[in-house]
Amino acid sequence: MALVYSCCFWFSLRLGGIIIALYSIIQAFIVLTISCFGYSNPKNVEEKITILVNDLNLIFTKEFVNNLRSDPTKTLGFVIVLTCIYIIICMLYVYGAYKCNNILMMPYIVVELVRLIALTVLIITLLLTLKKNTMDIGLLIGASVLGGFILLGMFYLWVCAANLPIVINEKEHDEYVATITKLEELLQEKKPRTLIGFDYVPWSNYNEAIYNQNIHRFK
Known part of the structure; x- marks a missing residue:
């Protein structure tokens, strides 16, 4: 059973899923642009990371940042x-949603869930780093609320995208049941019928036996 049947209480799940995938592609292109810029300017990246390491207490991320500083081109x-693979997966979802093909949509649903989990870990790490480097309670509360709302909105969009295949399956099942019911009604109408007493019943071997036993009443 699907959890939602519309996206943002306005769009259908099919249109909403296409919009969500296109939104993910836009995010991916932003990340790709920044990564390509950093890849083409490794010296600039090293300088920025060095300033970051010297000015902030990076706690959990210090080892990762040092590895990035030592060889930024490899990580970027x-x-x-x-990111390129992710963009291709998003495009497959768009095409799958347009064609109502569940198989093409599944890679995006799985990869997007993994991305959201990683994004959740990243936001929590950034908030802990912010807590270690500032005494401004208002800033910390504001950042926590903003990060929470961003994650809540992105998980809601993921739920909408993930429920589209479920809704398609439910629709196909309902159409299948309706078709079977209609065929049964047509077959029932086309069966030969015989008059026994005042009732009309479908013709069968059992009815034929009853007919032969009671035909003398009508002679």
């Missing part, structure tokens, strides 16, 4: 490859 190249 990996990000570029993953």
